[in-house]
Amino acid sequence: MTTTANDLIYELDDHPPTGPLALLAVQHVVLMSSTLVLPAVMMSEIGGGDQQASAVLALTMMACGIGTILQSVRLPGFGSGYLCPNLAGPNFFPACMSAAWLGGIPLMRGMTIFAGLTELLFARLVSKIAFLFPKQVTGLVVFFVGLGLVPVGTSKFMTVAYQGDPLMPMNVLVSAITLTVMAGINVMSTGNLRLYGVLVGMLVGYALSLGLGLISPAGLSQIAEAPWVGLPLLTGGASFAFHWSLAPTFIIVSICGALKSFGNLVLAEKVNFPDRKATDMKAIQNGLTADAATVVISGLIGGMASDTSSSNVSLSASTGATSRMIGYGAGAVFFLLGFSPKLAAVLTHMPTPVAGAILVFVTCFMIMSGLQIIAAVKLDARRTFAIGLAFCAGLSVDILPQAYAGVAPWLRPIFADSLTLATIAAVLLTQVTRLGLPRETTAAHKES
Numbered sequence: 001m002t003t004t005a006n007d008l009i010y011e012l013d014d015h016p017p018t019g020p021l022a023l024l025a026v027q028h029v030v031l032m033s034s035t036l037v038l039p040a041v042m043m044s045e046i047g048g049g050d051q052q053a054s055a056v057l058a059l060t061m062m063a064c065g066i067g068t069i070l071q072s073v074r075l076p077g078f079g080s081g082y083l084c085p086n087l088a089g090p091n092f093f094p095a096c097m098s099a100a101w102l103g104g105i106p107l108m109r110g111m112t113i114f115a116g117l118t119e120l121l122f123a124r125l126v127s128k129i130a131f132l133f134p135k136q137v138t139g140l141v142v143f144f145v146g147l148g149l150v151p152v153g154t155s156k157f158m159t160v161a162y163q164g165d166p167l168m169p170m171n172v173l174v175s176a177i178t179l180t181v182m183a184g185i186n187v188m189s190t191g192n193l194r195l196y197g198v199l200v201g202m203l204v205g206y207a208l209s210l211g212l213g214l215i216s217p218a219g220l221s222q223i224a225e226a227p228w229v230g231l232p233l234l235t236g237g238a239s240f241a242f243h244w245s246l247a248p249t250f251i252i253v254s255i256c257g258a259l260k261s262f263g264n265l266v267l268a269e270k271v272n273f274p275d276r277k278a279t280d281m282k283a284i285q286n287g288l289t290a291d292a293a294t295v296v297i298s299g300l301i302g303g304m305a306s307d308t309s310s311s312n313v314s315l316s317a318s319t320g321a322t323s324r325m326i327g328y329g330a331g332a333v334f335f336l337l338g339f340s341p342k343l344a345a346v347l348t349h350m351p352t353p354v355a356g357a358i359l360v361f362v363t364c365f366m367i368m369s370g371l372q373i374i375a376a377v378k379l380d381a382r383r384t385f386a387i388g389l390a391f392c393a394g395l396s397v398d399i400l401p402q403a404y405a406g407v408a409p410w411l412r413p414i415f416a417d418s419l420t421l422a423t424i425a426a427v428l429l430t431q432v433t434r435l436g437l438p439r440e441t442t443a444a445h446k447e448s
Contacts, residue, residue, distance in 0.1 A: 143370025394422025
């Protein structure tokens, strides 16, 4: 019988009281809003206009809210039943931008639906290819999902966007104080205060930012002028398009997104069931099916493609609250925020130091969880070689990105992301190093 983690305050099937549930949901909403800048940037780049940009952003929030709820359900063949919220997918951003440049919002929507259907096919096959993802490979995936948060987290923490940008002492001070508050509550608290460390830190960070003038006057003006309630209206709301030239890119991107969600769901399982020996591939398959459905919904209603959020899974681990009810609450709040331009504006204008502190905080938990999964496996020479080379391949993307500048355009998504390259390398090398092993030994490798 599999047991749940002993240090969880609200476990998977617990029903937190209304007050704590609302506060925990708001914490997750804060993190879910961290990538809302992506649809806004995309619309500004293609000249969509303020009304179109506002509509796409609101519809993206609605799709993410729906996806968070769908992931939390536990139905036959659908939904992982884990707290694994959705946000605007960073890995989909370049592909969606290309589609929007080529054919506007209709083409972006059509290609997003295509990506969701591709992931759905992958989800239905994942249980049959479970042998490709032994424990050390899934640990590597979780590690690189966390590692992918490091650049954006540290750049926001230091408020440095480009090489050569000067450090702003006041910004770094706000980041440091915000992170100290969150970490201090998490480390020192022995009661339920630990549940709200991120929320308390965020409020402290907002107050400091406001007092030090770190929120721009333009941002404050947009928040003040935004209406409390509004209906997102997308011009050409019934228009869809498809272009075969973009199909290879969206196939690769959708599979990369599925691999990231695979890692997030494995992490969610580890947080809830630390003693489980083998990954529950049925739950993973059902979770990927829900993720694919969310991507399709994003395209249908007109939002940017969504993805599961690694930072939110790490947040649930750090707070000790993994109840599915929190997913229902966070999803409902995020969906309703799509109808409130003012509240959405508060989140989209989050001070950069506050966002950086939150991302650094949750990244620590994700990276260490990945290393713990790998360390739980007995690493013989074959596994060490396979995983070690995959580590090198993945890190090379972040350290020497120019090394892959000459890669064919249709293969570029594989070499543009450390998670994707590391995962593919680990899967291939693990299978290659098994060649020549007796069947009994190979079976033992698969089980571990």
